[in-house]
Amino acid sequence: MREGTASLVRREDYSAPAYWIRSVDLTFDLDPQKTLVINRMEVERNPDLPMQPLRLDGEDINLTRVLVNGESISFRVEGAQLVLDGLPDGRFTLELRNTCAPAKNTQLSGLYTSGGGFFTQCEAQGFRRITYFLDRPDVMAVYTVTLKADAKAYPVLLSNGNLVEQAELDGGKHCAKWHDPFPKPSYLFALVAADLVMREQKIRSRSGKDHLLQVYVRAGDLDKTEHAMNSLIASVAWEEARFGLSLDLERFMIVAVSDFNMGAMENKGLNIFNTKFVLASAATATDFDFAHVESVVGHEYFHNWTGNRVTCRDWFQLSLKEGLTVFRDQEFSMDMAGAASARAVQRIQDVRLLRQVQFSEDAGPMAHPVRPDQYQAIDNFYTATVYEKGAEVVRMMHTLVGRDGFAAGMKRYFERHDGQAVTCDDFAQAIADANPGSALAGRLDAFKRWYAQAGTPQLAASGRYDAESRRYTLELTQRGLPTPGQPDKQPWVIPVAIGLVAADDGRALPLQLEGEPAAGGTDRVLVLDQPSAAFTFVGVESEPVPSLLRGFSSPVVLDAALTDAQLLVLLAHDQDAFNRWEAGQQLALRRLLAAARRPDDGTPVLDEPFVAAMHSLLRDPSLDAAFKELALTLPTETYVGERLGAEIDPQRVHAVREAARLQLAQALRDDWVWAYEHHQPAGGYSPDAHSAGQRALANLALAMLVLDATGSGDTVWPGRAYQRFKDAGNMTDRFGALSALVNAHAELAVPALERFHALFKGEALVIDKWFALQAGASEPVGEHAGRVFTRAKALLQHADFSLRNPNRARSVLAALFLNNPAAFHRRDAAGYVFWAERVCEVDAINPQLASRLARALDRWRALAEPYRSAAREAIARVAAKPELSEDTREIVTRALQD
Known part of the structure; x- marks a missing residue:
């Protein structure tokens, strides 16, 4: 779709479909240049709506025939829709025949x-590029799919559900028929026809049913599939154990x-x-x-229930499946750890x-609620807000509600909505x-503001301790910053997990809120649902340091107003590992921000107390290497x-962060040698x-030792890194050594x-x-500045580079534009010029x-000059195309809006 043709879709305009598609029988005669698609549908008019034409979505397809109950009918095409008038009332059969050109489809949709x-990708709106359809998630149908293709070129024919039959056909072709018994929206349709090899494993679920698990890859990659298969088996077992949800098909x-x-x-x-x-192997x-x-x-795999069995009513509800499933995969990863x-x-x-x-997204022109109110292109809303922040809402x-309460809620959810779009x-x-x-x-109505309001809440905390009465009062205040279309915010419901740590010896203090009969452990969750609130703890034996937002209990920016001394207590003693890490990050961030805000006067970025704290942490035998x-x-530059x-x-x-890294490298040199x-x-x-954590610390130590040695002209540690690079028995160590050198x-x-x-x-x-390492490498500071940017541009001319493969394109362009701010944001604006050219080309x-x-x-608006003006000019150049x-x-239009 090109300029002037896109329309704004609003959540408030949702209405149920005028027709339902109950079943679909698809036949594909696969050919790269001209694939024939025969689409037979059982369609039923929605009796709750007035009689109206059937409008089916389609894009880049050639329609050749339309039959209703076996009879040819006239049709018309309006824009990207097939419009059918005068259809029977009630239920009828609709057959469409069309062709498409898979080999010309560079969009990979x-x-x-x-x-x-042959492969498919139909989420969010790719199915309409295969055949005309009601391409919306609330239209759920049962699919039967027959694939026909050259048997030699495409020996593997796959689609959704269970394999019904296979047969040899005339002319060297063969066919396979698949049936999926569960109603699904069109975005979940898939087919594969290719020359692939396969690893398979039979398993028996807790319910006693047998299932076949299969992983298909191209020849030569089979030895890299063991970990994926093991991960799939673990996923099936975890889903049954944690939520009682079983695999519902004969094969996966x-x-x-x-x-x-x-x-x-x-x-x-x-799953494609x-x-x-x-693909993963040690090498x-x-x-x-x-x-x-x-x-x-x-x-x-977890989407099988949270996304497939229960799906989204409309695309505004995308986080219903994605935020929930990200939460579930995070829990899975933690349990596997x-x-x-x-x-x-x-x-x-x-x-x-x-x-x-996500925090960056919340602060920019693309800020939007977890459940957006409008969109122009739905593909642009597969965002960190929908996924990662959506997971935090879950x-x-x-x-x-607690672990058991959440499991009960999940059970209630599936009892109510299995097979529905909600x-x-x-x-x-x-x-x-x-x-x-x-x-x-x-607080449910107030809690749902997390779905409706954009932006990252700002949470401020302050505490007062009265030694005589042994009372500690904690005051919490929240506010929301304006975001596009939402200048004012109502209070969020913010769970604040808290502990109190004794300032003198770091012990965990018992928690007893005023009015409670006794202390209830050393940690608890406070709930802030007003602009501000005060919580008073009694029986506090000594002055505490508040440990707030333990485990990052809410996605907010916290200003706890703690002194360096208090942060050092948390860094050394906090029982909550997240807050122990966070204390160190806040100490580092304060020093980096202070240095970035002052002129470059040669003052060291890091002071002795911070360096000493890092030394103690590195040598602490009670802490894991990871x-x-x-x-x-x-903290990253971003x-x-x-x-x-x-x-x-x-x-x-x-420059400030690189100076701090060099300080740590030099000041802790002996500690890095020990760590390595x-x-x-x-x-x-x-x-x-455990092993991965050890390698991570060893590789960090090696990087710091090479950094220190390169700055001083010493060749010993660069030489050792090169030897490790050559001799490493796994990619983690080999790439770690290479990264240290680069x-x-x-x-x-x-x-x-x-x-x-x-x-x-x-x-x-x-x-x-290899590409990404070079494009994302640390830009030299000083006379050699610009070396990485120049190299990144040159990589586009490398014989192995291609813009048509998303992984390869991202390996250079995303590494430079999104992950390497120093190389990308140049005072001469060359990075922005290069960005504009590549965005248009891609x-x-x-x-x-x-x-x-x-x-x-x-x-771009947050940048200082001359970056800000140059960036705006580059965006306007793209928008003018x-x-x-x-x-x-x-994206570019929203970026330019005031």
């Missing part, structure tokens, strides 16, 4: 080809494809995945990759992502109704910039949480990069890492990818 095979299939816009797609029984989230995947395969496999410390590490990682991406419900309100109501005496049930690695990693608020100078922020030498996992490679700009980085490419030139996902090929790249300049997709146009 609908039916397309990749690597010589995963197919990996290299050309895919998303991470994966939960099509009923036939980006290869990035299926080609890092610990990070292994963790993400497990998480994404779990996420898509095992130990409490490993669970805390997982939580910290999830919150870092939320703050890095987590707050879990906090307010809303976020329906989910919240089910959780509250199952817990009538809970803090959620009594936690230490997180705690010793400084997060520091966001906390600056306005007049952000990305180059200054980068004492955190090498013994035995063969395993991606378990980010320190050591001389050995160049031969290491060349050797890495030569070793893995046949491994697409590994070469993606938009002509793949609008979904282009719109995501376009969001790199969402926060007459041939621009609705996806990208919505």
Whole structure:
């Protein structure tokens, strides 16, 4: 869709469909240039609405015939809709015949080809690119699908549900028939026809039923599928154990494809995945990759119930399935991690992502509620707000009703709505109704403001201790900042998990609120549902340090007004691992912000108390290696910039953070040597949480040692890093060593990069890492500034680079535009010029990818000059292009709005 044709869709305008499609019988005669689609539907008029034409959605398809009850009828096409008048009242059969051209589909939405095979991606509105249909999530039908294709070229034929029959056909073709007994919306349809190999595993569920699990990949990748299969088996078992939800089909299939816009797609029984989230081996995947395969496999499997069996009434309810399922995959990952410390590490990682991406989104022109009120292109609302913040909203419900109460609420939800398309309100109501005496049930209407209001609440806290009466009063105040279309905010319901830590010796103090008969443990959840409130604790034996928002109990920005001394107490003693990490991050953030706001006068960024605290933390034998690695990693440049608020100078922020990193590298040199030498996992490679934590700390230590050595001219540690790079027995250590060399700009980085490419030139996902490492590398400060940007531009000319493959395009462009602010935001505006050119170029090929790249300049108004004016000019240049997709146009238009 091009300029002037996109219309604004509003949630308030929702109405039920005028017709229902009860069943669909699809036949595909697959050909890359011209695929024939025969679509037979049982259609029923909605008796609750007046008689009206049937309007079916379609895009880039060639319609050849329309039959109603076997008789040919006339039709007309209005814009992107097929309009049928004079239809029978009640139920009738509608048959459509059309063709589409999968080989020409570079958008990777609908039916397309990749690597010589056929694949589909129908969420959100791809099915209309296959055949005319009521392409909306509240129209749910039972599907039967017959696939016909050349048997030699496409030996594997897959679709949703259960395999009914297979047969050989004349002319070297074959066919397969699939039936999905569960009604589903069109966005969950899928087919695959390709030359693939398969790993399979038979399992028996708790209910005693047998199921077949299958993972399909291209030849040569089968040895990288064991972890994905193990993750799927673990997902099935976890879902049954945690929520009592069983696999409901005879088989469950995963197919990996290299050309895919998303991470994966939960099509009923036939999940199609980006290869990035299926393929993993010790030689080609890092610990990070292994963790993400497990998480994404779990996420898509859990959608079988939260998204498939119960789906969205309309796309405004997207978080109904995505926020809930992200929460569930986060819980799954924490449970798979095992130990409490490993669970805390997982939580910290999830919150870092939320703050890095979603908080920034809330502060920019694309700020929107978890349940948006309007959209121009729905693909633009697959956002961190819908996913990550949506998960936090579900987590707050879990906090307010408890683990058992939440499980009861989930049971009530499925009892009420299985097989239906419903809303976020329906989910919240089910959780509250199952817990009538809970803090959620009594505040449900106010709690649902989390779905309706955009922006990140600002929470302020202050405390007063009266030693004589042994009373501690905590005052909490909340406020909401204006966001586009929402200048004023009503109070949110904010669960605040709290503990009190003794300032003198760090012990956990018992908690007894005024009016309670006795203390009730050392932690609890307070609920702030007004602009402000005071909570008084009695029997507090000594002056406390409040440990607030434990486990990050609400997605807010907290100003706890704690002194450095108080933060140091929490860093050393807090029982809550998240808040212990957070104390260190706040100490670091204060120093980074102070340095970024003052002129560069040579004053060290970090002071001695902070460095000493980091030394103690690194040497603390009670802490896990994974936690230490997180705690010793400084806040990102993006997060520091966001906390600056306005007049952000990305180059200054980068220089300050790099100076702080070098300080830590130099001041803790002996500690880094110890950390590196004492955190090498013994035995063969395993991606378990403990081993991964040891490797993470060792690789951080190596990076700091190489940084220190490169700055001083020492060659010992760069040499050791290069040797480790050559000798490593797994990708985590090999890539960690390579990253240490590249980010320190050591001389050995160049031969290491060349050797890495030569070793893995046949491994697409590994070469993606090679590209991303260079485009995302730390930009040198000083006379060599601009080196990374220049290299990133040159990478687009590399023989292995292609804009048509989303993974490869992201490996350079997203790494530069979204993840490397110092290299991207240049005073000469070259980064913005390059951005504008690439966004337009990619938009002509793949609008979904282009719109995501376009969001790199969402926060241009917060930049200092000369960045701000140059960024606005670049956005306006893109917006002025007459041939621009609705996806990208919505992003740049909203960015320019006052």
